[in-house]
Amino acid sequence: MENNHQKFMQLAITLSQNNVEKGLGGPFGAVIVKNGELVAQSANTVVPSNDPTAHAEIAAIRLACTALNTFDLTGCTIYTSCEPCPMYLGAIY
Numbered sequence: 001m002e003n004n005h006q007k008f009m010q011l012a013i014t015l016s017q018n019n020v021e022k023g024l025g026g027p028f029g030a031v032i033v034k035n036g037e038l039v040a041q042s043a044n045t046v047v048p049s050n051d052p053t054a055h056a057e058i059a060a061i062r063l064a065c066t067a068l069n070t071f072d073l074t075g076c077t078i079y080t081s082c083e084p085c086p087m088y089l090g091a092i093y
Helices: 002-021 056-068 086-092
Strands: 029-034 037-043 076-080
Touching (some): 002 056, 002 076, 056 076
């Protein structure tokens, strides 16, 4: 499982790096996984969308809920490129 943790964490970091390189926003990326399978991924889109809630983690949570057709992401793991802000820490809880 350790290799999977590294793989998904690297994906979150790569999303954040690509976001900065493309000038789309801050260096933030998030990946959501369930049962070892990628469910959702996103980078920060606050700047291009003019939406202060469009953090990578919130966007990934929204995408994962849509993909799994549920509001309950119990059993999922989120990998992020930085420490949680209060907004998405609250959403995770």
